[in-house]
Amino acid sequence: MNPDDAVGILSESGAMLEGHFELRSGLHSDRFFQFANVLRYPEHAGALCGALASLMRSGMGDEFDVDTVIAPALGGIVVGHELARRLGTKSIFAEKQDDALVLRRFDIQPGEKCVVAEDVITRGGRVRETIDIVLERGGEVVAVGVLLDRSGGKARFDFPTFSLLKLEPVTYDPDECPLCAQGLPLVHPGS
Ligand SMILES: [Zn+2]
Numbered sequence: 001m002n003p004d005d006a007v008g009i010l011s012e013s014g015a016m017l018e019g020h021f022e023l024r025s026g027l028h029s030d031r032f033f034q035f036a037n038v039l040r041y042p043e044h045a046g047a048l049c050g051a052l053a054s055l056m057r058s059g060m061g062d063e064f065d066v067d068t069v070i071a072p073a074l075g076g077i078v079v080g081h082e083l084a085r086r087l088g089t090k091s092i093f094a095e096k097q098d099d100a101l102v103l104r105r106f107d108i109q110p111g112e113k114c115v116v117a118e119d120v121i122t123r124g125g126r127v128r129e130t131i132d133i134v135l136e137r138g139g140e141v142v143a144v145g146v147l148l149d150r151s152g153g154k155a156r157f158d159f160p161t162f163s164l165l166k167l168e169p170v171t172y173d174p175d176e177c178p179l180c181a182q183g184l185p186l187v188h189p190g191s
Contacts, residue, residue: 069090080092080117
């Protein structure tokens with residue numbers, strides 16, 4: 001799958017919306033991603049995560065040895081599950097409790113080789129929290145795999161990181177937004 005195919009799948013499934021959006025930061029943008037809309041189709045989720053798995057395998061080479069894929073809930077769960085299927089490992093997740101990610105239902109053994117998976121990263125905070133969970137238990141972070149990197153290169157981790165797509169967000173200050181100037185109605189996604 002090449003990047004254009006991936007973008008096509010996102011667009012067709014309603015995961016990549018184009019228009020005039022107010023982001024959580026207050027900035028305006030012409031694009032908004034709702035990955036749940038593509039991950040609701042198991043076939044698409046499998047294809048995207050299969051492409052990510054191939055990218056990771058070729059990038060890591062023969063030494064790519066993984067026991068577990070771990071993802072932050074909720075967004076990462078489906079990605080972690082499908083990636084684990086392709087890598088032939090088990091799939092676990094960390095979940096939110098009182099604003100922090102915790103490992104509630106699973107365990108990580110010392111030396112367990114983990115890949116951290118996520119659907120979209122903007123600042124990478126949840127991936128970083130998940131990395132910490134693995135390291136606190138004496139696990140090993142082998143790599144990080146994400147479907148879409150929206151950080152513009154700003155989210156960096158101390159481990160090999162692979163993203164199927166890198167799309168830098170185009171954002172505007174509301175006072176200088178050309179979409180506002182055109183009079184396009186502003187959409188508040190997720191509300
Ligand atoms: Zn605007």
